[in-house]
Amino acid sequence: MKAFILERYGKKRALRLADMLEPELRDDEVLVQVHAAGVNQLDARIRDGAFKLILPYRLPLILGHDVAGVVVKVGSRVRQFKSGDEVYARADDFRIGTFAEFVPVKEASLALKPQGLTMEEAASIPLVGLTAWQALVEQGELKKGQKVFIQAGSGGVGTFAIQLAKQLGATVATTTSTANVALVKRLGADVVIDYKTQDFESVLRDYDIVLHSQDGKTLAKSLRVLKRGGQLISISGPPAPEFGKEIAAPGFVRLVMRLLSAGVRRKARGLGVGYAFLFMKANGAQLREITRLIEGGAIRPVIDKVFPFESTPEAMTYVDSGRAKGKVVVKVK
Numbered sequence: 074m075k076a077f078i079l080e081r082y083g084k085k086r087a088l089r090l091a092d093m094l095e096p097e098l099r100d101d102e103v104l105v106q107v108h109a110a111g112v113n114q115l116d117a118r119i120r121d122g123a124f125k126l127i128l129p130y131r132l133p134l135i136l137g138h139d140v141a142g143v144v145v146k147v148g149s150r151v152r153q154f155k156s157g158d159e160v161y162a163r164a165d166d167f168r169i170g171t172f173a174e175f176v177p178v179k180e181a182s183l184a185l186k187p188q189g190l191t192m193e194e195a196a197s198i199p200l201v202g203l204t205a206w207q208a209l210v211e212q213g214e215l216k217k218g219q220k221v222f223i224q225a226g227s228g229g230v231g232t233f234a235i236q237l238a239k240q241l242g243a244t245v246a247t248t249t250s251t252a253n254v255a256l257v258k259r260l261g262a263d264v265v266i267d268y269k270t271q272d273f274e275s276v277l278r279d280y281d282i283v284l285h286s287q288d289g290k291t292l293a294k295s296l297r298v299l300k301r302g303g304q305l306i307s308i309s310g311p312p313a314p315e316f317g318k319e320i321a322a323p324g325f326v327r328l329v330m331r332l333l334s335a336g337v338r339r340k341a342r343g344l345g346v347g348y349a350f351l352f353m354k355a356n357g358a359q360l361r362e363i364t365r366l367i368e369g370g371a372i373r374p375v376i377d378k379v380f381p382f383e384s385t386p387e388a389m390t391y392v393d394s395g396r397a398k399g400k401v402v403v404k405v406k
């Protein structure tokens with residue numbers, strides 16, 4: 074099958090189109106013919122080599138985490154899906170590879186594609202949708218009437234998280250640049266801070282939850298907009314020791330995590346707020362909840378650009394720019 078592979082780790086290293094063997098299917102997996110693949114910052118960070126400690130992949134590697142497509146084969150223990158089903162998923166860690174014609178996905182990570190969405194729209198959802206769900210619903214337990222600050226509202230995670238938080242009944246503040254103010258307002262943001270002209274710390278106070286996705290300087294400031302007992306959930310680091318335990322990381326990796334996050338954990342304790350690092354996971358059951366919200370009209374995909382399969386490296390470069398408004402998708406079939 075045709076696939077885009079990473080042969081060596083390295084910043085901005087381009088993927089190469091290659092002929093690869095079709096993946097062997099395990100008993101609990103289905104083989105999906107990829108129609109569209111979402112492109113994520115995670116693909117770019119893995120390519121850079123930034124995740125070598127957490128996700129030690131062997132090269133060559135087919136990149137790509139998000140898929141929408143059609144089931145063409147099912148493993149012997151699969152019960153919920155059959156050939157011909159239209160599905161979508163965040164591919165499983167160590168089984169990724171959606172920048173290809175076929176990808177295996179565990180039954181437990183898969184859901185039927187939301188009705189009414191194109192394959193490209195469906196492929197834009199899983200990784201960012203599950204990230205927002207796991208941050209706001211699972212970890213944050215965000216409730217009606219609470220206040221949440223979602224950073225980078227115009228990005229892949231932000232465009233989904235704003236809509237989800239509004240659906241949960243929260244007041245939503247977000248940051249974006251001048252050009253994207255109208256977009257985040259349309260998605261439902263109540264308080265919009267143009268980071269080019271305003272400092273969020275002087276506008277926001279007593280927030281229940283911050284979904285942090287930016288750099289360390291932003292992290293320190295974000296702790297101070299929380300009320301006592303509030304929670305900062307970071308998806309851009311530093312990883313906390315609990316995360317090391319969760320992924321059963323070796324001792325030295327856990328030590329690195331402990332040291333990297335010591336400063337922010339100390340500051341959080343001093344302010345009486347919580348700090349958690351989240352690394353999203355594939356989850357078919359949560360994806361079905363997301364499907365329900367999409368089919369009910371509460372959440373809609375926000376797509377910036379769709380690239381043809383041959384232009385997957387250009388799609389990666391565009392995501393790398395950090396300027397995408399919503400999601401970037403590759404049309405494979």
Ligand SMILES: NC(=O)c1ccc[n+]([C@@H]2O[C@H](COP(=O)([O-])OP(=O)(O)OC[C@H]3O[C@@H](n4cnc5c(N)ncnc54)[C@H](OP(=O)(O)O)[C@@H]3O)[C@@H](O)[C@H]2O)c1
Pocket residue numbers: 113114115118200201204224225226227228229230231248249250251252253268286287307308309351352353354392395396397398399
């Ligand atoms: N831990 C996890 O499980 C997990 C999961 C998903 C994502 N992430 C991480 O979360 C971060 C965001 O991911 P993403 O997919 O949403 O990225 P993305 O789609 O590439 O984000 C691009 C957006 O970020 C905005 N932006 C850039 N700098 C900003 C700033 N200083 N303040 C506010 N907005 C800013 C840009 O808006 P302007 O053009 O207006 O600046 C653009 O719309 C990345 O670091 C990613 O690696 C982690």
